[in-house]
Amino acid sequence: MPVSDRRALLASIHDVSPGSERQVDRLAGLLTDTLRCSRFAMLVVPDHWGRHPIRSGTPFANRLRAWSDSGIEMFVHGWYHKDTVEHQGISGLKAKYMTASEGEFLGLSYDEAARRMEDGRALVEDIIGRKSAGFIAPAWLYGPEAMEALRDSSFGIAEDHMKVWIPQTGEVVARGPVITWASRSTARTASSLAFAALARQALHPLRTVRVAVHPGDTTKDSILSSIEKTLRRFARSRQAGSYRSLMT
Template identity: 25%
Template sequence: MSLLPAIISLHDVMPHTLDETEELLADWLTDIPPERVTLLVVPGLNWQPAQLDRLREWERQGYELAGHGWIHHVRRVKTLYHCLHSILISRRAAEHLSLSENELVTLLNDNYHWFQHHDFKTPELYVPPAWAMGQLDTAALQRLPFRYYESTPGLLDSQQNRFRRLPLAGFEADRRWRGPCLRTWNGINRVVAAPQRPIRLSIHPFDHRYHLAHSLRRWLSRVQPIDYRSLFDSAAPASRPGNATAL
């Protein structure tokens, strides 16, 4: 059986999830080269020097660090869409929603400069919590310091103004009813995936303890990790997003 190309990311790397992150890297992702795993870091929390040193060690080993919101928690819910999104998908994680464009510009700039301030490599990728970009269209993203942006539909290279629609699989089944929902979602996305359309494996810090842990293990054994940048280096088809709906 041929392996399915996959982009692998470990979400919600925060001070209080470092032990779980370490466990996943050491026990679940041991066969994945570090340079093929992206760690999505939430900067705006109470990071202590020893915790920052753990991030630096992972970066030294080859893991890529990327931006992932600021506090990963909603300050307020102002719209019906955000309310429904919170109930059905994100709970209180989609902090981009109900923030203005100016607030989001500040958030992304603060995220980017946090890495610089703490002597990490300059991040190229930004992934909003729950993949919800909010009121930032492609033109706004092109003025911000990150090059790549991931959202629910796929991945944007803002420098080339190219967008790749990509299937997405997740495993955060912390409630029993989420297991069947995610299995169905992952099954549909597995059908959509192809050698020229890699799937994204989205792993959260406690997934190895939740109801889809065995499913996660199977997925990891059946994929070939790739670098997300290669999506835009090839001649694979890509669209050119013109507005926020593509994100």
């Protein structure tokens, strides 16, 4: 049976940077123990909020390469992850309600988006010694010019909240909401826990289920418990897989 016909579970750790190394370690251990393999993805931020640059030859860069060598897929996840653009209209609503000033690629020009994508790709690929798996914008938010830049890039795969697609052709290779958690407030945490519980029952018909975790998730035991429960529930009936397998 072709890999693309299998029911898959795609798990990912977002916001991987030197500043989140301890939390990423914990999440990587949780995913590895729960899935019983290292078939998951890491989304790497080259210079998180301009405070945590990744540099070749550093201990953290060596860890990235070791993680990649173990089979973990590496995505480029923006450059700064911080959004400094003043937004209007629908973009303003997205920037205000869907993220805490982290939709970096929501308001960038084509040239700036293309530059940050290419610089991120070059840095990550130089460190891991292989092609990156693809590009995923911070907070899964893409402005129209960033979408054009992504289409013209060499990245093999991209995703947002509701789908995974091939940038150059627009072909959608997986559909359905990503399961993720929010730790910024009590209300957001409660809402994300409720959605995860619903998703554990409702998303089984999907061919591909996506689960995304963040460093902030490690601050709340309720979220960590929900992550483990969600992964275990879906792992019973589907195989932990790679994003690249969607393209075969």
